[in-house]
Amino acid sequence: MSSFALVLLFSLIFIWYLTFSANRLDRLHHRVETSWANLDSILQRRAAIAREIAHLREIDPATNLILIAAAHQARIAGISERSEAESGLSGALKHLRDESDIPHIHPEPFKELDLLTDRLRTAIAIHQEAVRATVNRRSKLIFRLFRLAGRAPLPVTYPFEDDVL
């Protein structure tokens, strides 16, 4: 009798632990979704500024094409190719900033770009940390054994090159 009670107690504790763990993981996934959504909105804003710059009167047709194409690539890229596509846009913007006199003629969009770049760095750091925590947790035996992650896709990191910015 007492051994039965013991088994019951342990299985109750175990079930509690499973729901507790599933809750934790659910929360972590939500964290990743939030950090990604915020990162995404900053990237969208950046692409919009890039298009704005592309349509300035002083921009030559070749640069216009490069910027528009890079911004378009960044917009249509899937989540796993996103970082690479955004790097292309970063490169194009950086080139324009360093090699042309457009930033002197039109400082406003570039000032906003600088501000955005700072926020972007922070957003990436926060997203990376959220992804790392989630992936770490999901790799634990109990989570894989009991499929606590359900059908949620494994979050992907965003290996944005800091120095391109």
Next chain:
Amino acid sequence: MKIGMVSPYAWDVPGGVQAHIKDLAHYFQGAGHEVSVLAPALDEASVSEDFVVTAGRPVAIPFNGAVARVLFGPVAATRVRQWIHKNDFDVLHLHEPAIPSLSLLACSIAEGPMVGTFHVAAPRQKVAFAIAPLLEPVIEKLRARIAVSEVARETLTIHLDTDAVVIPNGITVDFFASAEPKAEWTKVLTIGFLGRFDEPRKGLELLLRALPGIAKSIPSARILIAGPGEGLELMQSVPPNLRNRLEFLGRLSEEEKAVFLRSIDIYVAPNTGGESFGIILAEAMAAGAAIVASDLPAFLNVLGSGRYGLTFRNEDASDLERQIIRLGQDANLREELRGRAREGARRFDWSEVGPEVMNIYHLARAASERVQVGSEPRSWLRFLTRDEG
């Protein structure tokens, strides 16, 4: 935006974390946001700020070389729940959530957009983080973490295996820059020290060991010691003929502190460790004091690796003596350091730091998300009833 902040330490006890929360709250209020702070208090009647909600009396425990007053328990938990429920915050900012006090409690109770700021730097003090495995499920609820310095960030990485964004503590630069110097302190070369001087890690003992050498090279030098503490025992270590060089000022108010930092020629920070940020150095910089500080990583960071002040080898009294004499005898060097320091201090002004913190709030939140009281126990009940049904 509606912001809730939680202090782990008693509001009516002076401390760096409390001061930081207060300034941050004032900054956000000034910027048009709504702020409510939940904090323990020794005497609830003594809390005068209308944005502070008290959560009960804390208990004293020794921590990180000082006494920390913290609060935990079912009564505090109820207050946290009521406070969160009543306020419907957009974001909850928890200060020092790894310390078993009110912030950790709030972090475990609340669900939603939460940001944590880690102030402490204790790379070697394992015991403070012995409960790390228990903390993990709670700390991972934070959407974003802020460390006040690289040292604090390292502490976090080592003990809690999590990364953080570094945002320094803020100061009101103009408050210090515009204080009126006190005439009687500017006549001779005055060296200032500020802190709880009977705590060994504040390093006053080093400064006193350097005093005979300083007095020999700069006969007119005086040392002003500000801050709470018992000075009699320390005085025993000073040769009797030099005792008149020291003056104890006792605890200073914020206004007195600004006047003090504005008046002195050299500010000395001989701290031997346990410093996470060194806000006092940023304040001394803003006030335009020439600085000599120990070469702790946190201090080097604030001082721009020596650009805004001189440093000496930690715990080396003779090196401290050399640096003070060097600075004391060279008015040009003092002037040069002062000028650079005043500029450098702008980096720590709330007008720089505040927007950075606000940016973190935005990044921690999904659109139209609110902070709620956690529903874990209820979901567990739902799970049970569904099972039986």
